[in-house]
Amino acid sequence: MGTAGTSTDEMAGERRQLINVAYRLLGSLAESEDAVQEAYARWYALPRSRRVEIVSPGAWLTTVTGRICLDVLGSARARRERYVGAWLPDPLPDHAEWDRGRGADPADQLVLDESVTMAFLVVLESMTPAERVAFVLHDVFRYPFAEIAEILGRTPAACKQLAASARRRVRAERPPVTAAGQADTVRHVKEAWQTKNIAALVDLLDPAAVMTADGGGMVGTVLRPIEGGALIARYMVAIADKAPGLELLERSVNGVPGLVARRAGAVTTVASFDVAHGRVTRIWAVRNPEKLRAWMRDSEGVSE
Known part of the structure; x- marks a missing residue:
């Protein structure tokens, strides 16, 4: 036609x-x-x-x-x-x-x-x-x-x-992972991060885990991937120490369990995870404000 x-x-x-x-x-x-x-x-x-x-x-x-x-x-x-x-x-x-x-x-x-x-x-x-x-x-x-x-x-x-x-x-x-298994692991990461429990974070992170952050040059973040579960755990705790009042929320990110960091009501970071055998193998943390515009609604009344 x-x-x-x-x-x-x-x-x-x-x-x-x-x-x-x-x-x-x-x-x-x-x-x-x-x-x-x-x-x-x-x-x-x-x-x-x-x-x-x-x-x-x-x-x-x-x-x-x-x-x-x-x-x-x-x-x-x-x-x-x-x-x-x-x-x-x-x-x-x-x-x-x-x-x-x-x-x-x-x-x-x-x-x-x-x-x-x-x-x-x-x-x-x-x-x-x-x-x-x-x-x-x-x-x-x-x-x-x-x-x-x-x-x-x-x-x-x-x-x-x-x-x-x-x-x-x-x-x-792309190793397979169940959404339920990922949700449990991400929840444990959130709890360990909030309590600044380095030992618990190290246990949740694969020894060969990699964390990549994207700030786009607009906000402070690491410019190169951090490799190794122990290094990532210490970096995560250091972030929490430098950002008092940081609030972590469990949110679906690209359709799978992830975390959103919010400070003073504004979303500052959206983190995605790859999980295998109950441990985090990859973390992708997006901090570039231009990439977080779709998340700005979170600061307008959505909470746990």
Whole structure:
């Protein structure tokens, strides 16, 4: 069917899907929103006669959004080399808890599943742009390789190989963990952190654990990952000592149990965890204020 009868509401209805695709490709709410906005701008810039000829506006928008994201990913590596400290994806709140009718915040439209956990997104960051696009579109959203080939400008067979390569990387780097097990471990970390119990923290952290923090040069934090459970435990206690009144809240972060640090009513840190065999193996702490905008609602009345 052509687009002659396609309503504005139907076109706007594609936005949720596009935001979900773009965030998994880019890991940034702002960049995802920009990519989707640009795709719509290109759609409405088409002559009406051209739009009427397009059989599936949703597929067209997805293809254009994918190409825009591919371009962004290509330039992102150079930009992130100039980024102060480590770059981490934007942490996402649980919209069931946080959606307070604020309108078209992209965070409210994202489906929180395995493909948006911080651990998963960090693995995606290690892929080439082409691998990431092929894997996300095929394995997460079930797009056929023929459509992905149009985005990447490669053959379907080549896209299949890219997705297979990305899939092997995910399997090698993502050990399975149950949400219940992670919730228990994160709760124990919170309790030990609040009481500044270094021994308890060391017991909860894998000896080879790694902590990565993202301050973006806007707030103080470590610029390089901290390696080793004992070092991480001492660093966490040092943070608590330097920030009297720090409040820790158990919150869903990208769909899995995490912690939010709040001081004087303002969210200062959102922490994600990777857990294996009851111990924390990775901590990702996002402190860059620009990446915490979706969490500012927490300072407006949400508490334990």
